[in-house]
Amino acid sequence: MSHAGEKDYFGAKLGIWLFLFTELLLFGGLFLLYAVYLHRYPLDFAAGGRGLDWIMGTANTLILLTSSLFAAMALTALQKGDPRRSIVMLGCTVTCAAAFMAIKYVEWSAKISHGIYPGSELLKNGAPGESVFFALYFMTTGIHGLHVLIGALLLAWIAARVKSGAVNTENSILLENSALYWHLVDLIWIFIFPLYYLML
Amino acid sequence: MIPVTPAPSSFWNDTGKTGISAWIFSTDHKRIGLLYLFSTFGFFIVGVLLGLLLRIELMAPGRTIMEPQTYNALFTVHGVTMIFLFILPSFPGAFGNLVMPIQIGARDVAFPRLNLLSWWLYMGGALIVLASLFTGGGPPDTGWTFYVPFSARTGTNVSLAVFGVFIVGFSAILTGLNFVTTIHRLRAPGMTWGRLPLFVWSLYATAWVQILATPILAITLVLVMAERLLGTGLFDPGMGGDPIMYQHLFWIYSHPAVYIMILPAMGVISDIIPVFSRKPVFGYKMIAFSSLAIAAAGSLVWGHHMFTSGMSDTAVMVFSFLTFIVAIPSAIKVFNWIATLYKGSISLEAPMLFALSFILLFSIGGLSGLILGAAATDVHVHDTQFVVGHFHYVMFGGTGFAFFAAMHYWLPKFYGRLYRERPAIIAWALMFTGFNILYFTMQVLGMKGMPRRYYDYLPEFANLNLLATVGSWILATGLVILLVNLFHGLLKGEPAGTNPWGGASLEWSTPTPPPTENFAEEPVVTHGPYDYSRTGVP
Numbered sequence: 001m002s003h004a005g006e007k008d009y010f011g012a013k014l015g016i017w018l019f020l021f022t023e024l025l026l027f028g029g030l031f032l033l034y035a036v037y038l039h040r041y042p043l044d045f046a047a048g049g050r051g052l053d054w055i056m057g058t059a060n061t062l063i064l065l066t067s068s069l070f071a072a073m074a075l076t077a078l079q080k081g082d083p084r085r086s087i088v089m090l091g092c093t094v095t096c097a098a099a100f101m102a103i104k105y106v107e108w109s110a111k112i113s114h115g116i117y118p119g120s121e122l123l124k125n126g127a128p129g130e131s132v133f134f135a136l137y138f139m140t141t142g143i144h145g146l147h148v149l150i151g152a153l154l155l156a157w158i159a160a161r162v163k164s165g166a167v168n169t170e171n172s173i174l175l176e177n178s179a180l181y182w183h184l185v186d187l188i189w190i191f192i193f194p195l196y197y198l199m200l
Numbered sequence: 201m202i203p204v205t206p207a208p209s210s211f212w213n214d215t216g217k218t219g220i221s222a223w224i225f226s227t228d229h230k231r232i233g234l235l236y237l238f239s240t241f242g243f244f245i246v247g248v249l250l251g252l253l254l255r256i257e258l259m260a261p262g263r264t265i266m267e268p269q270t271y272n273a274l275f276t277v278h279g280v281t282m283i284f285l286f287i288l289p290s291f292p293g294a295f296g297n298l299v300m301p302i303q304i305g306a307r308d309v310a311f312p313r314l315n316l317l318s319w320w321l322y323m324g325g326a327l328i329v330l331a332s333l334f335t336g337g338g339p340p341d342t343g344w345t346f347y348v349p350f351s352a353r354t355g356t357n358v359s360l361a362v363f364g365v366f367i368v369g370f371s372a373i374l375t376g377l378n379f380v381t382t383i384h385r386l387r388a389p390g391m392t393w394g395r396l397p398l399f400v401w402s403l404y405a406t407a408w409v410q411i412l413a414t415p416i417l418a419i420t421l422v423l424v425m426a427e428r429l430l431g432t433g434l435f436d437p438g439m440g441g442d443p444i445m446y447q448h449l450f451w452i453y454s455h456p457a458v459y460i461m462i463l464p465a466m467g468v469i470s471d472i473i474p475v476f477s478r479k480p481v482f483g484y485k486m487i488a489f490s491s492l493a494i495a496a497a498g499s500l501v502w503g504h505h506m507f508t509s510g511m512s513d514t515a516v517m518v519f520s521f522l523t524f525i526v527a528i529p530s531a532i533k534v535f536n537w538i539a540t541l542y543k544g545s546i547s548l549e550a551p552m553l554f555a556l557s558f559i560l561l562f563s564i565g566g567l568s569g570l571i572l573g574a575a576a577t578d579v580h581v582h583d584t585q586f587v588v589g590h591f592h593y594v595m596f597g598g599t600g601f602a603f604f605a606a607m608h609y610w611l612p613k614f615y616g617r618l619y620r621e622r623p624a625i626i627a628w629a630l631m632f633t634g635f636n637i638l639y640f641t642m643q644v645l646g647m648k649g650m651p652r653r654y655y656d657y658l659p660e661f662a663n664l665n666l667l668a669t670v671g672s673w674i675l676a677t678g679l680v681i682l683l684v685n686l687f688h689g690l691l692k693g694e695p696a697g698t699n700p701w702g703g704a705s706l707e708w709s710t711p712t713p714p715p716t717e718n719f720a721e722e723p724v725v726t727h728g729p730y731d732y733s734r735t736g737v738p
Contacts, residue, residue: 011310011385018377022415029419029449033434036445044440119431128440135432135439139423 009173016177020184023147027188030140034195037132044129048137049199051116051130056107057197060100061189067096068186071155071179081169083162090159093182097152104145108138137196144188151185154178210616210713227312228716230614233297235319240290243326247282248676250274255638255672258665261657268655272341273356275653277333279344284365285326287599288457291464292375292410293322295606296403298614300379302707302714303397305388305723310381318374325367332360343653345454348435348446352427359428366421369414372460376410379403388706390725397705397729398487402467405491409456409463413499417453420446444509451502459498461595462562463491465602466533469555471729472609473537475703476552477544480730483536490529497526507578516575523573530566534559550624551701554605557632561597565590568643583653586646589639597635604631607686612696616713619689623681630678637671705729 038045074089111134115122118138123131158178161167167174211230215222223231254274257264266274301309309315333339336357342350351358383396383404396404424446426432433439435446474481481487503511503519537559546552568590571577581587612618641664646652650661657665699708704727710719 008310008385011381014384015311015314015377015381018380018411019373022373022377022411025412025415026419029416029423029452032449033445036442037440040442041440118426119433124433124439130440131433132440135434135441139426139432139434143422 012173012177016180020180023184024188027140027143027191030136030143031191031195034136034140037129037136041127041129041132044127045133046199047127048130048133049196052137052197052199053107053110054197056103057193060103061193063096063100063103064186064189067093067100068183070096071182075172075175075179078162078167078169078172078175083165083168086162086175087159090155090162094152094156094159097148097155100148101145101152104141108141140192140196144185144192147185147188151178151182155182209715210711211716212713214715225316227308227316229297229301229308229312229315230714230716232315232319233294233299234614236289236293236297236322237295239319239323239326240286240294243281243285244290247278247286248679250278250281252672252676254278255669257655258657259669260666261659261662269341271655272653273333273339276340276343280329280340280361280365282595283344283457283461284368285329287461287595288372289322289368289375290603291461291468291599291606292372292379292403292406293319295399295468295603295610296375296379296406296464299610299707300400300403301382301386302710302718303400303705303729304383304386305391305706305719305725306382306386307718309378310385311378314374314378318371318378321367321371321374325364325369325371328364328367329361330364332357332364336360345450346421346424347450348424348427348443351424352435359425362421362424366418369417369421372410373414376407376414379407380411383407388723388725391706392725394485395725395728396488397467398470398481398484398491399464399467401488402463402470402491405495406460406463409460409495409499413453413456413460416449417457420449420453423449444506444511447506447509448502451505455502455505456495456499458594459494461599463494465558465599466491468602468606468609469537469558470533471703471705472551472555472605473540474544474730475701476549476555477541477546478702478732479540479544480728480732481536482539482542483532484728484730486532487536490532493529494526497522497529501526501573504573504578507575508582520573520575524570527566527570527573534563534566549701550619550621550628551605551609553625553628554601554608557628558598558601558605561593561601561635564640565593565595565597568593581646583651584646585642585650585652588652589642589646592639592642597639601631604628604682609701610707611686611690612693612700612712613707614713615690616696617690617693618696618700619686619693623685627678627682627685630681631675632678634671634674634676634678638668638675639671641665641668641671702732704732 070089070092074086074093077083077085077089111117116134117123118135123134155178158167158175161174211228212218215228217226223235226232253265254271257266257271257274297309297315301307336359337355338357340346340351340356340358340361341354342356342358346358346362351362383400387396423432423434427435432441434441435443437443470481470487501519501523503515504523507516507520548556568586571581572587572590608619608624645661645664645668648661648664650657650665696712698710698712701708706723706725706729707714709723
């Protein structure tokens, strides 16, 4: 038991884990809807899943997994006393995030140009299950994309803090917690990918 | 904040900073606690005024003072204000912040800056909710539950109001994770889990519910906004969605949320009753455990709000059964409080009177809750004034009265001055009388079949509605006397001294008002919070 004012490493870790838990529950609401509607419209969901581009989905999965590796390497580099390397690794993570968002942009644009977006005439007049599938797809990947964006901005800010020396070998908890947040963003995608793209 | 002239070297002035910015940017848990107290209580007053207007409208059949649309907006705003801007944030935000760190012997919470951010988010969200009343299509008229399909279609400003509530929810999550971390990490030497004051235990259980339930509210509100702005159709049967899913998601949060509202209130009562009975609390472990049990079991009963929604019969039975389970830990608390009173040396001062009336009012509310929790009887009283009466018994008679108990019990500690006893007791007597006339009548009206949220009613309900409205005036008179007396005393009253009530928990061992650092040196705890024989108080 330590006191405020001193740096409490375990306290900070407990705080971020609790926060990550709330993020899981936030997406949990969407996964709950997915489960219920999948049960109701299994065939429409299968048809919807076939409409997604699994190659882009796989590419994004690989990109996010790699970015998580870079985030972990950034932390290890800093803990081993190499801030320069840490900044490079953070740069790689942010680049991966940008690539992820770019692919997402291409995917969404293609869907929207085919008239598939929430509330579109095509979905309104199509099978009800497919309308629900794509509404959930856009909501889930949209909110996930927002998290990717926030995580990337956070890591870019941390990189600046590492450069200025505010985050350093002795005091790396900010980087560690931000990397944990990034792993969470990755983890949620690991659930989104099979549920939507690998629907058979 | 209201300026006072306290003893030198208290948190009011010992940092040398007393301007507005030294308050609204302060990371001191006591200053943040007072910020929460005044901001949440301000919204409470707004909610009270709206409630009084609603009662005046219902005083007689037909139009009394407002149009039906205004009535719909007012009961919505009354509910949203009272629930999201007062009851949910007020106990953890105000008294949790003021008292909890001192009770565990800490200098501050684990994340003081996050604590300040929580208050700012709360204020931001609250201002957005306020803005929604005066912009767009006017104040929302959906009821505080924002049920689809109406909330997805009404032309009123639901999207902005919902967004404000979303922000307030984010503030609650941060407070919750801050408190859990604080209670785990910052307890003083010797402050074992078995020596935590029961208020801290109740806040601990509350904080877990805030962490685990609020994210579901967040995603539900986002989906309502998407429904309105994008037309996602996830709750629209015409597009394959299901409105029942909205009700499920909403109550998965909102039922546990009523435990966010009531648990800290039960904690205050568990702290006050032993002090004014001069007797250690009976069944410490069971009271602490029952807080966790209520938090856990209360997370599994949301479906009892949906017995008439068309949900499957199996679900109705399961949720009805689970609802009865929650009654067990609640009853454990009530019986333990009564056992604490047994053969105690009871002194009926203002905090104790509010605490005792909490037990009675909460029990009436809890027992009427069983009528609603049993599927067979619920069908008859669902969506009637009976529900409104029940809810006000547990939320106002429960949490509200506990809040007044806490104000009389703890605020002298932080202002350094005492209110006058006699007016406080008169205020309590008026409030208790008015309260029962108002809400018991509502329950009777509900039993007779008067629906809730109706602007007009049949002539046979007229007498009872008039009676309820008169009750609301008695209640409001008591409230005015209470506030005038309390704050007059806090600013101008007699000095309170370190330990005016003879409590044994740590907050009564620091100077009054406490200094910014709370304790001159880190306390070492050698006895339990209700171990009066070892603290030197008579």
